[in-house]
Amino acid sequence: MAPFARVFLRKVGRPRLVILLTVLTFLLSLIIKYFFDTFFISSSLIGELAFIFTASCIIAPLMSWYLLGLLFELDELEIKLTKLATIDSLTNTYNRGYFYAQSEAYLAQLTNQQASIDTAVAIIDLDDFKSINDVLGHAVGDKALHELSSLLREFAPSPNIVGRLGGDEFVCLLVETNLSDLTKLLKSLVLAVRDISIEGNITDLSITVSIGVAFIEIGDEFDDALLRADEALYRVKKQGKNGYMIYDASF
Numbered sequence: 196m197a198p199f200a201r202v203f204l205r206k207v208g209r210p211r212l213v214i215l216l217t218v219l220t221f222l223l224s225l226i227i228k229y230f231f232d233t234f235f236i237s238s239s240l241i242g243e244l245a246f247i248f249t250a251s252c253i254i255a256p257l258m259s260w261y262l263l264g265l266l267f268e269l270d271e272l273e274i275k276l277t278k279l280a281t282i283d284s285l286t287n288t289y290n291r292g293y294f295y296a297q298s299e300a301y302l303a304q305l306t307n308q309q310a311s312i313d314t315a316v317a318i319i320d321l322d323d324f325k326s327i328n329d330v331l332g333h334a335v336g337d338k339a340l341h342e343l344s345s346l347l348r349e350f351a352p353s354p355n356i357v358g359r360l361g362g363d364e365f366v367c368l369l370v371e372t373n374l375s376d377l378t379k380l381l382k383s384l385v386l387a388v389r390d391i392s393i394e395g396n397i398t399d400l401s402i403t404v405s406i407g408v409a410f411i412e413i414g415d416e417f418d419d420a421l422l423r424a425d426e427a428l429y430r431v432k433k434q435g436k437n438g439y440m441i442y443d444a445s446f
């Protein structure tokens with residue numbers, strides 16, 4: 196909708212605009228009826244027809260124009276609201292709530308057998324992000340988050356699901372995978388993150404990540420797998436960061 200039309204609509208308000216259009220249309224109908232009655236046949240059928248014609252050809256388009264305008268506006272709002280409710284605006288990945296909902300829905304439609312074999316959850320945490328923020332500023336920190344999320348979406352395209360848990364922590368549901376493919380993916384992801392170069396004010400910044408991974412097991416709630424992935428992540432951090440670990444029952 197044109198900005199001036201939006202401003203006008205907001206200023207006048209829907210109820211008043213409807214009344215105004217109705218009154219204007221009515222007045223216009225009377226003028227046309229008067230015109231026909233005076234200059235053609237007085238009190239004629241043509242005058243009545245003109246009245247009906249005006250009512251159907253002017254009221255209907257005006258009303259539908261107005262209502263369609265509202266519909267388009269509602270549509271735009273719905274798109275914006277859906278985006279706000281599901282996407283993390285800084286990183287363009289799913290927010291925590293929507294990631295959970297999507298992942299749980301994905302797991303629910305798998306048979307238990309499938310879920311145990313081919314689905315894993317990975318938590319990816321930027322290393323020493325606090326120092327990046329403290330030394331280079333939050334803007335550079337934001338760039339690092341943005342770059343990392345782009346890389347994650349590249350490495351884990353749909354039907355994999357990528358989300359931001361919060362802060363510098365991302366999460367991926369990796370579907371249709373196995374130990375060998377997963378290991379390859381994690382190795383190349385850790386290397387690719389090291390290759391990211393973020394433009395800073397004084398010097399360019401390179402980043403590293405720690406990744407904890409767990410396969411989904413039979414009977415798991417999604418949170419169970421997430422906890423195991425977190426346990427694996429904790430171990431990577433403890434062992435010096437900049438790497439990955441897949442959860443093992445011997446932990």
Ligand SMILES: Nc1nc2c(ncn2[C@@H]2O[C@H](COP(=O)(O)OP(=O)(O)OP(=O)(O)O)[C@@H](O)[C@H]2O)c(=O)[nH]1
Pocket residue numbers: 285320321322323324325326328332333334335336337340361362363432436
């Ligand atoms: N720039 C930026 N910083 C954020 C955002 N959200 C959280 N943070 C910061 O991210 C940092 C998270 O640090 P931690 O995960 O606790 O610690 P860390 O320095 O990464 O240490 P390790 O995880 O042990 O490597 C905190 O300093 C938060 O203030 C954000 O949206 N943008």
